[in-house]
Amino acid sequence: MNVLFFSAKPYDIHFFNQANQEDAHQLTFLEVPLNHNTAALIKGEEAVCVFVNDTVDAAVLQIMATAGVKVIVLRCAGYNNVDLRVAQELGIKVVRVPAYSPYAVAEHTLALILTLNRKTHRAYNRVREGNFALSGLMGFDLHGRTVGLIGLGKIGLVTARILKGFGCRVLGYDISKSNETEEIGVEFTDLDSVYSQSDIISLHCPLTPQTFHLINAESLGKMKDGVMLINTSRGAIIDTKAVIEGLKKEKISYLGLDVYEEGGDLFFEDLSDKVIQDDTFMRLLSFNNVLITGHQAFFTTDALQSIAQITLQNVSDFEAGKPLQNEVLS
Structure with a gap:
């Protein structure tokens, strides 16, 4: 499955490529955050991976839906930056990493x-x-x-x-x-x-x-x-x-x-x-x-490995049509 990452840092790229066993998914990494301007960079990807400071409000979700996005994959536990009600209305699934380390x-x-x-x-x-x-x-x-x-x-x-x-x-x-x-x-x-x-x-x-x-x-x-x-x-x-x-x-x-x-x-x-x-x-x-400290509490090798593994498993489950254990509902 094609997955577009926003707000990707070098450590994200390293751990996600490492966890993407046998290149199960096609991962594209963008350093820019997701917002009203950068949402236009979504070009046909069904899955978009975002982090805590990315903007996933109603306007961004509308752009996503038009671009064909089917699932928003949060590589974090928090989801307060996502308008869950609008996502549900648009038929876009939202999954997260409820516990990493x-x-x-x-x-x-x-x-x-x-x-x-x-x-x-x-x-x-x-x-x-x-x-x-x-x-x-x-x-x-x-x-x-x-x-x-x-x-x-x-x-x-x-x-x-x-x-x-x-x-x-x-x-x-x-x-x-x-x-x-x-x-x-x-x-x-x-x-x-x-x-x-x-x-x-x-x-x-x-x-x-x-x-x-x-x-x-x-x-x-x-x-x-x-x-x-x-x-x-x-x-x-x-x-x-x-x-x-x-x-x-x-x-x-x-x-x-x-x-x-x-x-x-x-x-x-x-x-x-x-x-x-x-x-x-x-x-x-x-x-x-x-x-x-600059939001670094999560920042250990153990946690980043776990985040990458669970995030990609969420993608695999969606692609296979399996129940989404980590789905977030409005």
Whole structure:
């Protein structure tokens, strides 16, 4: 099957070509993102593969349908950038990679927590300059601290297991409760309890109308003073301006982000020779207790191999007319 990739990076090309056993599919890679202008590049391909920052709204879907696209293949778990209702009306199937490596994202979550706490990024720069003073590098023991997880899917539960290994008390909230929650030792509770009792709060939920700006001025007001807030899920779950106010008032003492609500114009590109125009993002960078990574939590060899394999299996299943286990419905 002919598959056209948008927003393809060198690592995408490498792992997808590697996973495309015996050239089962004809893969074409474009570096440009999918949007209203680039959708015209679709020329007869039945399958289009997109990533998190690609635009798949009603207008783009209409162009796709006219070009003969039958299936949109997401090489990611999130699908908030796709207008599912319009896709369904046009008869275009949408499939995704619901789980590739929960360990990749969970471990990056812990990397953010540990780096913010023990300030290893600041210590690294000091030592390289010959400064071995410890002032300003004080951390705290994770052992015995209470960590609240919002979202107890595969990633949230792996994160919980790791935190239990550190000796943390783990609170968790989700719209549904799995048996594994109790097996791990997570205390399943409500959102207000997570907010009020947690020393660290980590977000692991999808972006939906219900979770949009879940972390806002009201929810921040319910949190402990000096809370650590971590987000490796979706940027728009956090109201960035409310969080900046929380940082200024010292309600938030540590902020770790791998995602940002306006990250589509920033992440996955080298902008080092440009002036970043996003004043809100630059304000975040001005705080010395904020650590931001560029949506790299998923970025391990294990995860990329899994993403490529599952994505191409989704294509093969569609081509063979098999049930689509990873189909996303409106």
